Amino acid sequence: AQKITQTQPGMFVQEKEAVTLDCTYDTSDPSYGLFWYKQPSSGEMIFLIYQGSYDQQNATEGRYSLNFQKARKSANLVISASQLGDSAMYFCAMREGTTGNQFYFGTGTSLTVIP
Amino acid sequence: DAGITQSPRHKVTETGTPVTLRCHQTENHRYMYWYRQDPGHGLRLIHYSYGVKDTDKGEVSDGYSVSRSKTEDFLLTLESATSSQTSVYFCAISDSTGVNEQFFGPGTRLTVL
Numbered sequence: 001a002q003k004i005t006q007t008q009p010g011m012f013v014q015e016k017e018a019v020t021l022d023c024t025y026d027t028s029d030p031s032y033g034l035f036w037y038k039q040p041s042s043g044e045m046i047f048l049i050y051q052g053s054y055d056q057q058n059a060t061e062g063r064y065s066l067n068f069q070k071a072r073k074s075a076n077l078v079i080s081a082s083q084l085g086d087s088a089m090y091f092c093a094m095r096e097g098t099t100g101n102q103f104y105f106g107t108g109t110s111l112t113v114i115p
Numbered sequence: 116d117a118g119i120t121q122s123p124r125h126k127v128t129e130t131g132t133p134v135t136l137r138c139h140q141t142e143n144h145r146y147m148y149w150y151r152q153d154p155g156h157g158l159r160l161i162h163y164s165y166g167v168k169d170t171d172k173g174e175v176s177d178g179y180s181v182s183r184s185k186t187e188d189f190l191l192t193l194e195s196a197t198s199s200q201t202s203v204y205f206c207a208i209s210d211s212t213g214v215n216e217q218f219f220g221p222g223t224r225l226t227v228l
Contacts, residue, residue, distance in 0.1 A: 004157075035216055045205065045219035052214075091157060095215060102173075103148070103207075103217060105158040 002026065003104035004092050010110045013082045020067070021077040021109045023092030032096050034075040036066065039089040039108070048090075051075060082113045118142055119220040121206050127226045134193040136223050138206030140186075144218075145211045147189040148173075149181060151202040152222075158205065164189055196227045 005024045013019035025034065036048040051059045051066045059066040067076040079086055092106040118141030128134050138147060146165055150158040150173075160173030162181040170181050178200060180192045193200055206220040 006157075033215060037219075043203070043222050045207075047216045047218065050214045050216055093158075093217075102163070103160065105150075107155060107157040 002106075003096075004094055004106035006092055006106035006109050008109045009107075010112070012112050012114055013079075013086075015084060015113055015115050016081055018078060018080045019082055019111065021079070021090050021092075021111065023075045023077065023106060025073050025075060025092075025094045027073075027094065027096055029096045032094055034066070034068070035093040035095070035103075036064070036075075036077045037091045037093060038086075039091065040085075041088070045091075049077070079111075084113050084115060087111060087113045119206060119208055119218060121204075121220040121223050123223060124221065125224045127228065128196050129228050130197055131195050134196050134225065134227075136191040136204055136206075136225070138189045138191070138220055140189075140208045142208060142210075142218070143186060144208040145186075146209045146215075147183065148207040148209075148217065149179070149189065149191045150205045150207065151175065151200075152205060153202050161191065161204075196225075198227050201225060201227045 032053045034051045038046045049059050049061045049064045049066050051068045058068050063080045065078045089108045089110050091108045094104050120139045122137045148163040149161040152158050159175045161179050164170045164183040182190045204223045207217040209215045209217045
């Protein structure tokens with residue numbers, strides 16, 4: 001079974017609108033971390049936001065927030081007030097356990113912001 | 116930005132030749148990783164290291180070997196390159212404390228003809 005599933009290969013959003021990128025995960029480990037990364041067309045991977053499995057509140061970082069629904073095993077990324085510079089690939093990832101030995105990435109969602 | 120460099124940044128080689136990619140970090144992070152990125156597959160873990168001389172296999176390790184003789188360097192070797200190993204290779208590092216997010220290098224584009 002896939003550890004991380006991103007079901008939206010491509011998404012479009014109007015500038016200044018909010019958009020939600022979906023991510024579901026699969027693990028039986030009670031301790032895990034969920035991450036979102038952005039990859040612009042230039043190719044670098046940029047860390048956006050983190051949610052720990054024991055965190056009670058949804059993580060937020062500026063215009064990024066993570067809608068964490070533990071029972072549903074989903075960790076959707078919400079980008080508010082989209083900007084043209086948000087056009088990029090977005091990857092959801094999971095670290096199982098509390099140390100850094102294994103990360104799993106989804107296949108990514110390509111987001112295009114329309115002026 | 117985390118201090119991670121990869122060399123070379125681009126390489127074209129022929130089938131059957133050995134290739135070594137280098138990842139160098141200045142952050143003194145414990146964990147280092149090699150991924151490959153292919154369309155439709157996202158990033159897939161090849162090998163990772165949890166300390167000097169301590170390495171383990173990832174999801175797609177066949178045809179690859181790694182070595183880590185110093186904290187700052189993690190080498191990925193393709194003993195005999197094949198066309199299926201044409202890909203973009205990313206090195207990443209993470210610490211053993213806190214969030215453990217991974218910081219990525221700029222990537223190496225490898226083409227095997």
